[in-house]
Amino acid sequence: MDKFINLHTHDEYSNIRLKDSTNRIPVMVDYVANQLGQKGFAITNHDCLSNHVKYINTVKDMKKEGKIPQDFKYILGNEIYLLSEEEMNHQLENKLYVPFYHFILIAKDEIGHSQLRELSSRAWKRGFSYRGMDRVPTFYSDIEEVVGGNRGHLVASTACLGSRFARLALQFARMELCLEQGYYNDSFKKEQVHVGEQEAKQAIDELRGQIHDFLTWCTWAFEGDFYIEMQPSEQEDQLLYNKVAQRIAMAYNIPVIITTDAHYLNVEDKAIHKAFLKSDEDDETFASGGRETDDFYDSTYFMSSEEIHTRLSYLDPEFVEECISNTYAIYKSVEQYDLHINQEVPEIPLPPVVSWFYNEEIVSLITKELFPNIIAMRESDNEYDRYLYTLIIKGMKERIAPEEYLMTLVRVDLECKEVIGISKAKQTTMSSYFITLQKFVDIIWDEAESFVGVSRGSAAGFEINYLLQIVQINPLKQPVEMPHWRFISAERPDFPDVDLDISSHKRDIAFRKVQEYYQSFGGEVVRVGTFKTESSKSAIQTACRGIGVSSDIGTYLSSLIPITRGSVHSLKDTYYGNPDKDLKPVTEFVNQVNQYEGLLELAIGIEDIISGRGVHPCGVCCFTDINKHTAIMKAPNGELITQYDLGDNEYTGSIKMDFLNTKTMSMLQIASELLIEAGHMEWQGTLRETYNKYLHPDVRDYDNPHYYEALNKGELISAFQFDSQVGSVALSSIRPTSLLEVANANSLMRLMSDHEEQPMDKYIRYKNDINEWYKDMEDYGLTEDEIMLVRKHLDKDNGVCSSQEGMMLLTMDEKVANFDVVQSNKLRKGCAKKVPKLIQQAKEMVFEQGIANGASDKLLHYIWDEQISMQLGYSFSILHTIGYSHILLQQLELITNYPPIYWNTAVLLLESGAITQDTESEEDNKKEKTTNYGVVASAISDLQFHGVTIDLPHINKAEVGFTPHEESNSIMFGFKGVSTINNDVAATIIANRPYASLQDFHERMVEVKREVTLSTGKKQMKSLVSSTQTINLIKAGAFDDLEQRPRAEILEDYLRLLNPPKKTMTTANINAVMEMGIIPSEYQPMLSMFNFKKYIQTLPKYQDESSKSIVWHVINCGDHEMTEYSNNFFFNNFGELQEGRDYFYDEEGYVNVALKTTRKGSFEDVLKQKTKPFTQWLNSPACIDTYNYIVFEDIKRNLMDGNQSRWEMESMNYYYSEHELAGIDKERYGIVDFNELPEEPVITGFSQWRGQEIPRFELSRICGTVLDRDKNKHTVSLLTEYGVVTLKFHSGQFSFYDKTLSMNDAETGKKVTVEESWFKRGQLLVCVGYRRGNQFRPKRYSNSIYQHALCKITQLHEDGTVSYQDERAQI
DSSP states (O other), rough: OOOOOOEOOOOGGGGTOOOOOOOOHHHHIIIIIIOOOOEEEEOBBBTTTTTHHHHHHHHHHHHTTTSTTOEEEEEEEEEEEOOOOHHHHHHHHHTTTOOOOOOEEEEESSSHHHHHHHHHHHHHHHHHHETTEEEEEEHHHHHHHHHSSSSSSEEEOOSSSSBHHHHHHHHHHHHHHHHHHHHETTTTTEEEEEHHHHHHHHHHHHHHHHHHHHHHHHHHHHGGGGGEEEOOOSSSEEEEHHHHHHHHHHHHTOOOOEEBBBBBBBBBGGGHHHHHHHTTOOSSSSSOOSSSSTTGGGGGGOOOHHHHHHHTTTOOOHHHHHHEEEEEEEEHHHHHOOOOOOOOOOOOOOOGGSSSSSOOHHHHOOTTTTTTTHHHHTTOOHHHHHHHHHHHHHHHHHHHHHHGGHHHHHHHHHHHHHHHHHHHHSSSOOHHHHHHHHHHHHHHTTTOOOOOSSOOGGGGOHHHHHEEEEEEOOOOGGSSSOOOOOBBBBBOOOOOEEEEEEEGGGHHHHHHHHHHHHHTTEEEEEEEEEEOOOOOHHHHHHHHHHOOOOHHHHHHHHHHHHTTTTEEEHHHHHHBBBBBGBBBOOOOHHHHTTSTTHHHHHHHTTTTTOOOOOOOEEEEEEESHHHOOOOEEETSSSSSEEEHHHHHHTTTOOOOOEEEEEHHHHHHHHHHHHHHHHHSOOOSSSSSHHHHHTTGGGOOOOOOOHHHHHHHTTTTTTTTTTTHHHHHHHHHHHOOHHHHHHHHHHTTTTTOOSSSOOOOHHHHHHHHTTTTHHHHHHTTTTOHHHHHHHHHHHHGTOOOOOOHHHHHHHSTTTTOOOHHHHHHHHHHHHHHHHHHHHHHHHHHHHHHHHOOOOOOOHHHHIIIIIIGGTTTTTBBBBHHHHHHHHHHHHHHHHHSSTTHHHHHHHHHHHHTOOSSOOSSOOHHHSOOOOOOOOHHHHHHHHHHHTEEEEOOTTTOOOOOOOEEETTTTEEEEEESTTTTOHHHHHHHHHHHHOHHHHHHHHIIIIOOEEEEOOOSSOOOEEEEEOHHHHHHHHHHHHHHHHHTHHEEEEEHHHHHSSSSSOSSOGGGHHHHHHTTTTOOOGGGHHHHOOOOOOTTTTOOOEEEEOOOOOOOOOOOOHHHHHHHHHHHHHHHTTSOOBBBOOOOOOOOOOOEEESSOOOOSSSSHHHHHHHHHHHHHTHHHHHHHHHHHHHHHHHHHSSSOOHHHHHHHHHHHSSSSOOTTSSSOOOHHOOOGGGSSSOOEEEEEEEEETEEEEEEEEEEEEEEEEEEETTTTTTEEEEEETTTEEOOOOHHHHHHHOEEEEOOOOTHHHHHHHEEEESSSSSSEEEEEEETTTTEEEEETTTSSSSSSSSEEEEEEESEEOOOOOOOSOO
């Protein structure tokens, strides 16, 4: 037995903030227990407890399976960042470097682990981003508060060289070296650092005091459970530290432990770890290699005692052995506690009993003989059971007709039996689950003011859910059997799972309102944490980046990995195949991977590894005492989440509830609000009551033929669950005419069969002629009785078993297999996964029990081969699809009974991102969201494709956002979408309407000023609407209808209004006239005089002593020849000036000239007289008219450049008129429609580059207008004639085209822009590359006909040709 216990190790969960470790718990446990013969190790990830439950369960399972010794221990710890709060705040405030010191904590027992959870939660709550990394500091005061009063449950150690103690001790040792030799080696900077004797002595004294203070605090805080940590690394700093640490430990009598800070398993795994860490580098082709992965990480793997002794041979062997023994002593002191807690149903305060509902009419029907389970609920000792009973009675009174009371009570009694059974099995109060969920639904409706969806999932089959308004469909009134046991069953006592669909724009406020409610009685609601993993596709690319293989190759190899039903094949399945899954190796992948030695092994080592943290899309957990169950952390977006994932939260006693945020709910809500505003719906006092009157399934006729007529004509945009190409094909093929047919279509489009005829094709054939089905059964050999048996179950489904419930009910038939709920559920699960072994087990179960039950082999084969087989690998629940179908019918209600433009507007508002999160915070709601023009243009393009008209904004009709216009059956573009118009300006325009004309608008909005306070605090008078904003409104067509004339004419006239022609000219205009080149030649000598005056004004000057109005300029040009030339010009042209009065020679012989005086005979007077003919010409009609013409043409060139389409792009970022590149000669330039390109690039061959074989793809050309760019994702949104396309660049490629090119002006020294980014909004581009999925990847090859991946179009000519620029400007 090896007595070494590694108390400082990391696994993949250390990667949640930064790539750090490639260890995985099962492999670690097996290796440590069976290869090294050690009895345990501690997991101490970087402030992360997320893997603790997994570690516990791995050890328990492996012991149970006999894979590891029974005395192996899991030891749970945390590597925190220990700081002084005051020091950190001081460093941050003064912008000093903040060192986040490492420190190890290990829990000895359950109390210790509770302390770990509390400390970690505190650290994460205050976490912040520092220099690009999330930092989570634990303060000394935290440990004093959490641990100080209950010490003895945590073990602490000083951690690695990143700890405060190690840094102090290492610097202490360095200063000692300086006393001996005058310098020490800085291993980081790779240089010698020289320190003088006096300075070194002073530093040693200061360090001695700091070390003393730190160790004194540690020994106090952890009493006898504090250790100094050493590691067997052979890097220079570690060697130096180990020696001094031993001396300090002996001086303070503090025990020492040795750890290896294991980040990977063993020496063989070092390459995988190195590649994983280096893959973080972002470079166009190869990893840049900036991250250090050798020195520190050289020894960070699991070691035996023998290897530790070898590496620490420079220390006393007895001391090393003592350190190892200390680790074993800690192992013995740690208890094997478990974090498991039985799941606890959340309990909320109940209202006073006197307020509970009672109804004699219903209660009188409930007798013990007929409804024993309802009676048991009513007479239960548990108040939550009794309260649920009253809620059921209330629901029946409100939602059930009296003639249906008995039918409902029969179902409710069955369901109460299940509730009671699960409560007993789970030793909890299931009634509270329903009560809590109902409360949450009420809060979401009433306080968050959000729609709640009809239903999602198996909850739709439970009548109690309907009576409590948790779901909105009555399972007893649906066109298909809705079995209650699919939701919960005492036979399989699992907790239920209810998904509540809420409006996506109400996500934040709904969560906060529920959270506030729970907090009101001391509880807490937190979102469930999730963890990102490296998929096989990601892993192969990560491995390529890590070892310097071209990113093109990584992307190509990734594309060769198949996806089946949304599931990506593993690397092993892709390379080796998998007979159990009926998968064969992908030959091309094998051939390509084999060219790169070790790549496959690296990628497999990285595959499925944790590489980040996130937020569950809908899951929340409710806690009365959160620290009892879990710790919390922050997601990258700042939200608080659980440190455990869903499964581990359930293990520690939590129950998840789901708030699913859906755009469809938002569309329904927004459309309803628009209809209310338009007077088509009448507000009923609350959102819920309004919804109940107009959209609730109970008030809808789901046999309405108009619904299905509109659906089959394709009139519904964004049809729920059918808004994909597959969904569209399903609807057009099946052409449903009932709710059940819609539900079946929802299932059928997801199913595939190994038979030649696919499930949907068979359904259509049978639907068109049901006798085809009967004939098929006869031909199969079924008897008449067997046919009738099958018909009993599948008649309503046109002979096709497309749902899980259909399959389960068929096999539960007493004449088939007579399965119970548990058996049928096993069948469902066995068929759901495409694993041959599980499918075979399910089949054997059906046949064995069916034959034993008397069913014929022929019947069983028909049921399995012809019906169940279509669900193998994927099956869908009818309870899901019925709920989904009701939502679809709600959409159809809004486009058949109301003008569809309101629904279409809601779709556009949601898809364009115009509807932002409702936070109920005035400050948050005032913040204007940055417009994502690519998303807006995509949404507009999609609606235009469906035939919806998007009108230009009308100055007297438009609102802030998109608005429906019923009279024109169109959607009007909103002011907010116009460039430079923000919410405030839009509101001001709307508040001052109507406007009689553009002139009226200008006088009331542009000429009228108001005082505004700038961000600097300075006050300034500004127009209500600026002239620039008005020009953008004109370009957007906002005045087209008002002015009733061409837009170009409107804009030109407005520019004339802003720039009235000059009537007179002054000498101030001379420079402009000169630049125009319109001065007649006879006036050139006079012009030289003006230029001479302008020149001497740049020369040295001084004020006249007697007359402040006179300024003397010295003709000292700094150059003798220039000075002499200037003197000659002066005397030749101004010789009549009086010396001594108008000019004089100074002591150095320079001429001094008096300016700024107009007395007779002065320089100014002589200049005026001699240039009088020129100034007379300057004010002549010929000059003024020419000047005005040229000035206005320049203004027009600047503000009226391009055509109307260009103006629309500039002002609205979409084309109301045709795309400005619609006229490009597509054949000449090879321009194609992105949508018609294959989703994966076509390989045309391979080429060699730096010894690597790289695939060559078939290249295509697209062109369009830049809408937006994302500098983080290196993408550009390009609006083509056919829709919006995302261009995906490599980072270096993106930066090259995105940067603004500038230089310093040689004369002024000022920075001058030479060329703006090619990705500026509105820029026209031609791009060469290939399609991959939904993105276009710019690419070129050296010997291709396309020599540039990107070209900037500078002009489109009338003949369809273009002028373009294919190189960036040269500086």
